[in-house]
């Protein structure tokens with residue numbers, strides 16, 4: 001098997017109680033280890049507060065690491081980036097798509113400019129000087145690849161639906177041509193039918209490009225559709241891991257079983273992923 005793109009080893013995060021408060025420190029993540037391989041979708045699942053987002057934020061350098069290590073493409077990424085250039089270098093490797101596409105998009109920036117500014121940023125960082133015409137052409141291509149018509153190029157985020165805005169957030173991530181996209185509850189705010197469209201889009205993108213997903217979700221029905229493997233977190237600790245289809249068809253760990261049991265009946269079928277792939 002080829003070398004992992006991301007390796008996290010014995011990752012731990014403690015949030016200190018505010019100074020002067022009588023509160024206790026929060027151990028959000030405790031001894032988490034896993035690997036993300038090329039072209040795979042690894043899901044991190046668990047209930048609210050289990051530590052999923054904190055793991056992702058440590059991987060992209062948005063949160064400091066208390067102990068343990070993060071390696072991305074063979075480079076140690078445990079320490080927080082020290083400069084803007086270092087932060088951008090990391091962003092070229094790993095892009096982050098947030099749950100709420102509205103607050104993550106600049107309300108005054110038109111959709112085409114959202115994509116073009118990320119294209120310019122990352123082209124500049126690798127010393128390329130594409131013309132404005134080339135940048136625009138690439139941005140139009142990316143808009144097309146996320147299934148949005150060209151007339152959206154000049155629109156503002158508020159003129160788009162939630163699903164369309166999430167397509168723009170994905171387009172912005174693609175503009176960096178990353179090796180990994182972290183999708184943090186990226187479809188949680190969307191209606192089920194729109195969720196399915198975005199999941200199909202993500203599957204298409206992954207089939208076309210060399211990109212891996214770290215897919216964070218509390219929703220096993222969604223995870224079942226998109227991920228190859230999953231790790232299950234409870235109270236900051238990985239309590240279960242394995243191939244998604246296998247783990248969900250035959251959950252053995254009590255926590256995975258309880259999560260699985262909490263999935264609403266209609267629409268839930270362990271074979272749905274095969275259907276999506278067909």
Ligand SMILES: Nc1ncnc2c1ncn2[C@@H]1O[C@H](COP(=O)(O)OP(=O)(O)OP(=O)(O)O)[C@@H](O)[C@H]1O
Pocket residue numbers: 015026027028046047048049050051052053054055218
């Ligand atoms: N900045 C912070 N300061 C203090 N505690 C925090 C901070 N961020 C997260 N926590 C705590 O760390 C724990 C894990 O939170 P985290 O957001 O990683 O969980 P999660 O599984 O992603 O949940 P959710 O899906 O609700 O975001 C929680 O107890 C949370 O309250």
